[in-house]
Amino acid sequence: MKQVELLAPAKNLETGMAAINYGADAIYIGAPKFGARSAASNTLEDIGELIKYAHKYWAKVFITMNTILYDNELKEAEELIHQLYKLGADALIVQDMGILEMNLPPIELHASTQTHNYDLERIKFLEQVGFKRIILARELSLDQIKEIRKNTSVELEYFIHGALCVSLSGQCYFSHAIGGRSANRGECSQACRMKYDLVDGEGKVIAKDKHLLSLKDLNLSGHMKELVESGICSLKIEGRLKDSSYLKNVTSYYRKELDDVFEKKKEFRKASSGTVKPNFEPDLEKTFNRGFTNYFFSGRIPEIANFHTPKSLGKEIGKIVAVRNDHFIIDTKFEIHNGDGLCFFNRNKLLKGIQVNGVKGKLIFPNEMNMLVAGAVLYRNNDHEFAKTLKKDNSTRRISTELLLEFKENILTLIATDEDGISASVQLKEEFELARNTEMAITNFKTQLSKSGDSIYSIHTIETNFTEAPFVQAKVLNELRRKVLDSLTENRVAAFQQPKTQALISHPKYHTKNLNYMGNVVNCKAEDFYHKCGVEKIEKGFELQSDYKGKTLMTTKHCLRHEFGMCNKEFSTDKKANQPLYLVDNKNRYKLEFHCQRCEMKIIFE
Known part of the structure; x- marks a missing residue:
């Protein structure tokens, strides 16, 4: 059976535990530093607690260290990676290729969506480099995903819900250009949510004071079956700045949708243990959303943005x-x-x-x-x-467990076996009196042992194996049950520990000998990596430059020509459709370039 993972975000320990409690198979959470959401960093202590909690359910915890790093941060980042590995982190999500040149522990590496995983050529390159998983660009359609799956064997992760970056991830320099806050450093000021005028080459205002770059939120809840069948192994919810209530609602909604798919398609199953039955009916529209879109999943569609407001x-x-x-x-x-x-x-x-x-x-x-x-x-x-x-609501995720109570030669043995086949047993030896009524004693045993309390287990069945029942006090049964479930948890965590192997980082030939600023190279180790891949000339990353004139600040599939009915390919043969267009705010004017063959729009700093 193929495992399909529901991956949820965590702002902190509280939201991470909420996401697990309501059905996530894995969590991604920010490290103390170097995560692409600087407002969502966490202490090592809290990360350690979340890892311990997640592993009880065989759920995984991935750590985001997906910013680009400056030279003076490399040593600190390397030390932090080793600390995270010792805590038991299941994977590291990275953007900076300089990390690959570090002395790394045997931790699984995932290529962040910030590594610009849009073209098959790029994805195949990263697979050859040695990444275990690649997080695909949000702009990809179902057909493109299938083509990537057909031509690669690496694990593929894909966003299914939440806020959309209008720019191709890792290729947005807008925030840094206008305010010195780099999106690739986790400090995005969300320039895409601001108001702009759309002006043509003659100065005519086509749209005034509109949120022209503000996309609606992604919602692919109606496409779970297609995604599961496409070969995606991890379905990702966006939202590392969202609160616990958001995570409870959205995670439980997608948990139910996926489980419904698995019920019909037996060749797939969830990637962790336990079930939760929340005491509410999940509803995606009842928590924060800017209106929903399926973006480019089914091809280009109109009105993927909301020009009137970026608010919920x-x-x-x-x-x-x-x-x-x-x-x-x-x-x-x-x-x-x-x-x-x-x-x-x-x-x-x-x-x-x-x-x-x-x-x-x-x-x-x-x-x-x-x-x-x-x-x-x-x-x-x-x-x-x-x-x-x-x-x-404090619903608890429970792991289905069977108990077997045996009594032989004055030894009382309680055996617990969970839904994954993991077992534990405890014994108590003493001179037991025999119960006067065996049938009544068995009924009392089952009543007492079925109370799993605040543990992570639900007692599904209780069997007994004896002809004569011993007399056992309720407090003794309670203690036996507590001990056997604690032992079962220890055995579960031990069984979940996978052997760690060092990632075999290689240096395949890169597709070009010249790498411009969009390669996001801002440290010496990243330079070393690309040089080893055959790149001869490397331009400094955008954050190390001072003159932005003529540089592309954003590349996006969101096209304002298309949105305003001026698309050369679909709507208009009018020559005016080819005239220049500009975005204007209260300080600057930005030229728009349209690359119709790739169906992309670029925003150029003037």
Whole structure:
């Protein structure tokens, strides 16, 4: 059977444990330094705790060290990698090729999506280098994934949910150019979420003050079967800055979707142990989202961006029918509660938010009445009752276990065997009295032993093996059960430890002898790596340069010609479709270049 992994993000220990509790097969979490989310770093102590917790379920913990490194950081990064290895980290997610030239422990290496894993040629190169897994670009379609799978044997990981970077990952220099905050250093200022004007070569404004680069959020929940069949081994949820409530909802939703696929396709199975039955109905629209898109998974589609707002819309719930002095009337099939946060677009297409202070049937009394418009579509971006439910819910992921109680020659033996076939046993020898009623004694044994308490186990069946039952006090049975389950956990963790082998890093020939700044080389070890791969000339990375004029700040599949009906390939033969276009903010003007053969748009610093 093929294992398929549900991979969830973790901002910290709390969110990591929540993701595991609600069904993740693996977690990715930031190291103390050098992760692509500088606001989501963690102590070694917390990482160690998360690893211990995850391994009980045979879930894995991957550490993100996927920034580019400066020369003065190489030694510290190498020491940190060794510390993470000693903690039991299952893999390291990296971007900087300089790491490959370090004295590494035998830890599994994953090529971050930041290594620009878009072209088959690049992916085959990284496979030959020695990466165990490659995290594919979000822009890839299902057909492209299948083609990559057909031509490679390396493990493939792919994003299925969450925020989208509008630029090809690892190829965005916008944030650094305008504010000195490098996306490749984990400090992205999200320039793509800002407002811009779209202007043509004659100065005509095509769009004014719009979030022209702000993509909707990815949602491939309707494509789980296709993804599983495509050969992807790990399905990844984005969100290392999200809270526990978000992780509970989104992880449990995708856990159910995947399990439904596995139920029908027996050749696939989940990659860790245990099941969880949350006390709520997961709903992706009820937690943070900017509206959803499947991006390029099924080919290019319209409206992958939301030009009006980069904020969360939540779930569409109905329309405003009429507006009165202190309330409005809503047409909805959903129940509205005090404390709900609602939003809508006003006549100027600006997103406005209100809070519900009172509800009387279809009459909604908000905290303010400004800008309310009859006919406006309403969204609920804060479902107050759902949020309370998520916060209170502490569902526990349980591993199904069978118990066998044996009694022979005054020795009481309790054997536990879990769903993975791992066993443990404990014995108690003493002079037991025999129970007067064997049948009643067995009933009492099963009642007492079935109470697994706050352990990670659920007792599925209890069998007994004796003809005469001993008399055993409840507290003795409880202690036997506690000991055997503790021993089972130790055996599970021991069985999960895979033999570590040193990654065989090689230096295959790179496809070009000249590497420009988009190679993201900012340290001497990365230079050494590419030189060994046959590269002769290496331009310094963007972060080491001072003159950005004429340089590409972003390469994206999101195309503004296409979005505004000016695509040469699909919409227009008008010569005006070929005239220059520019993005303009309150400080700069950026030229747009369109590479129609690759269906890409570039943003150039002027």
